[in-house]
Amino acid sequence: MKLSEIRDILDARVIVGEDKLDLEITTAFGADLMSDVLAFARSGCLLITGLSNPQAVRTAYALDIAAILVCRGKSLTDKFIEIAKELGIPILWTRYIMFESCGKLFQEGVTGCIRKANEVEDKHIA
Amino acid sequence: MPDDDYLESLEGSYYVQGRDFVDAGIVSSEIKKSLKEKGMPEDIIRKVAVITFEAEINIISYAEQGTIQMFIRPDAITIEANDVGPGIEDIELALQEGYSTADESIREMGFGAGMGLSNIKKFSDVFELTSEIGKGTHLKSVVKLNGQ
Numbered sequence: 621m622k623l624s625e626i627r628d629i630l631d632a633r634v635i636v637g638e639d640k641l642d643l644e645i646t647t648a649f650g651a652d653l654m655s656d657v658l659a660f661a662r663s664g665c666l667l668i669t670g671l672s673n674p675q676a677v678r679t680a681y682a683l684d685i686a687a688i689l690v691c692r693g694k695s696l697t698d699k700f701i702e703i704a705k706e707l708g709i710p711i712l713w714t715r716y717i718m719f720e721s722c723g724k725l726f727q728e729g730v731t732g733c734i735r736k737a738n739e740v741e742d743k744h745i746a
Numbered sequence: 747m748p749d750d751d752y753l754e755s756l757e758g759s760y761y762v763q764g765r766d767f768v769d770a771g772i773v774s775s776e777i778k779k780s781l782k783e784k785g786m787p788e789d790i791i792r793k794v795a796v797i798t799f800e801a802e803i804n805i806i807s808y809a810e811q812g813t814i815q816m817f818i819r820p821d822a823i824t825i826e827a828n829d830v831g832p833g834i835e836d837i838e839l840a841l842q843e844g845y846s847t848a849d850e851s852i853r854e855m856g857f858g859a860g861m862g863l864s865n866i867k868k869f870s871d872v873f874e875l876t877s878e879i880g881k882g883t884h885l886k887s888v889v890k891l892n893g894q
């Protein structure tokens with residue numbers, strides 16, 4: 621689905637990336653732990669997180685993650701927004717908790733970027 | 747000793763300050779940008795970006811200071827991370843997923859889950875980690891360019 625549909629489903633605000641709302645998202649990964657995002661997330665997915673610090677944006681950038689959805693209404697710093705703009709990562713912001721955010725998107729057809737951790741030994745980032 | 751060809755293939759050298767949590771990840775972002783400009787394949791760039799990000803977070807989290815160097819040769823990209831710090835007592839243990847000595851400030855940043863070193867190893871084609879207690883740690887990671 622398009623990023624604009626994700627915005628509508630989650631009553632989200634577009635903080636960065638008004639011009640990228642046509643971006644197609646089919647998969648997502650939800651975590652607050654960037655260590656796990658770096659280990660398990662895949663390029664092109666939506667990152668759903670309650671961590672709103674610069675490292676979340678830099679993690680997304682390292683992995684070519686399509687966009688970040690900040691959940692639980694976490695407050696955003698100017699630095700976070702500035703780095704997201706600089707690195708070209710769209711940021712959506714919602715008050716829904718992570719479980720609700722994931723559930724609503726899953727119901728509409730967005731799936732996990734992987735289903736289980738370490739199911740297949742894979743040396744490549746797909 | 748590395749040969750002259752290898753030393754001449756140094757593409758960039760970046761200083762990393764220990765405990766500088768604000769700018770954590772900036773070196774990895776810079777390295778990624780420079781590889782994009784060179785038109786490197788996307789999967790290679792992602793591997794190098796993750797490896798350098800984890801290495802950078804490790805230096806910031808545990809060392810006083812360090813450097814991250816990137817060498818580019820026709821067949822491979824090599825990342826070397828050297829730090830001045832306490833070193834790693836038990837490397838085998840440090841490589842175990844889930845083992846971590848991270849403090850609260852590292853966890854607040856979203857790291858310290860004990861995934862960093864195993865993650866670097868996972869994305870490397872060649873991985874070497876050596877350490878001297880009380881002096882520092884040396885990491886070498888090679889990502890091959892020929893699709894192996």
